[in-house]
Amino acid sequence: MSIFSVFKCTVLSLGICLASCIPQPKANPNDQISNSKAEKKDVVVGANRTTSYVPLIKNKRVGIVANQTSVIFKTSGENSTYVHLVDSLLSLNMDIKKVFAPEHGFRGQADAGETVNDGLDEKTGLPIRSLHGKNRKPTAEQLRDLDVILFDIQDVGVRFYTYIATLQLVMEAAAEADIPVVVLDRPNPNAHYVDGPTMEAEHTSFLGMTEIPLVYGMTIGEYAKMLNEEGWLGADLKVELNIIELENYTHSSFYSLPIRPSPNLPNDTAINLYPSLGLFEGTNINAGRGTEFQFQRYGASFLDSTQYDFNYWPKPNFGSKYPKEEGKKVFGKDLSKHPKMSSFSLKWVMDAYRNSIDKSKFFNTSGFTRHAGNERLQQQIEAGLSEQEIKATWQEDLEAFKKIRKNYLIYD
The missing domain is CATH 3.40.50.12170 (Uncharacterised protein PF07075, DUF1343)
Known part of the structure; x- marks a missing residue:
């Protein structure tokens, strides 16, 4: 039971370049984190x-x-x-x-x-x-x-x-x-x-x-x-x-990361979609690992190809030596142009589950539970509840957390 239910790269110094050892994808506006936004320098x-x-x-x-x-x-x-x-x-x-x-x-x-x-x-x-x-x-x-x-x-x-x-x-x-x-x-x-x-x-x-x-x-x-x-x-x-503390920052400040925080978060879009697509880590669906669009697409060979007009082939690359569905043609969705999100969404996990030809292949139950934080979410998806119905079940916990969170906020 929830506790809230109960209560780049140029590095200048001594000629050392630490960050430059990280391989970067070929130049593509979607592959690297933009750092040209005026607000970041503030x-x-x-x-x-x-x-x-x-x-x-x-x-x-x-x-x-x-x-x-x-x-x-x-x-x-x-x-x-x-x-x-x-x-x-x-x-x-x-x-x-x-x-x-x-x-x-x-x-x-x-x-x-x-x-x-x-x-x-x-x-x-x-x-x-x-x-x-x-x-x-x-x-x-x-x-x-x-x-x-x-x-x-x-x-x-x-x-x-x-x-x-x-x-x-x-x-x-x-x-x-x-x-x-x-x-x-x-x-x-x-x-x-x-x-x-x-x-x-x-x-x-x-x-x-x-x-x-x-x-x-x-x-x-x-x-x-x-x-x-x-x-x-x-x-x-x-x-x-x-x-x-940070200066000139609020929680609503736009901030584009100039260095990818980990190998598979290459740009702003991936970082913004990560909360929602990260749940795929607890399934057998590929979430873009083995491509240059990590956490900006998803797919699997066992998704119904008639329901998708997008496909790709995951291959080993920097940050993913053994991607899920390696070398297979996978069917799914491209989200690399998706607008910025201001909420967590289950729609893509639910879409993939609904269109799985063999649903027994979908979940890695223990992994999904660790990512979701509970067993109930998998059960709710399997039972066919709507996203709205599922989200309603965690609102009380969110409100309780927000009250505690408020005590520790440094920034507006």
């Missing part, structure tokens, strides 16, 4: 506010939780340039002891769910400690030589996007070790709404560790505050937390 990310956080880490032994998105912007617009946070802090002689790498790794090259290994960063020589391998929570031994943890990762505001789970486990470990955490806030491109089913306690996992809606409408800094103050780090655990 937003100042936490990482850029160095005078606010350098005093918090100066003369201290620092651990950084970071990936390819952890950058300080030097210029904005179409030819945006940036320097990686790690490079910048090293150039300032900060005592960086190690980097903790989340899912997809420090440079964002690993597939979804792929094990990330410990190692040494070839460019900086820093030790890399994986938080998506043998352990997902920093160990006491890994924290023993640290005085402070700096967390800077771009989130997209979807519960099953695992960076918020990493944040929670880092905060929990830091609280246990009595080490302060500094979160450099970044905009959430899906912060303009709250929607979707709420995670139920019995189904929590790395795809959702807290009982929040699928789309929770908070920046990662705001969410960190909620984790800390709501007691979600564990019994009697609370970390010394500093949020380096």
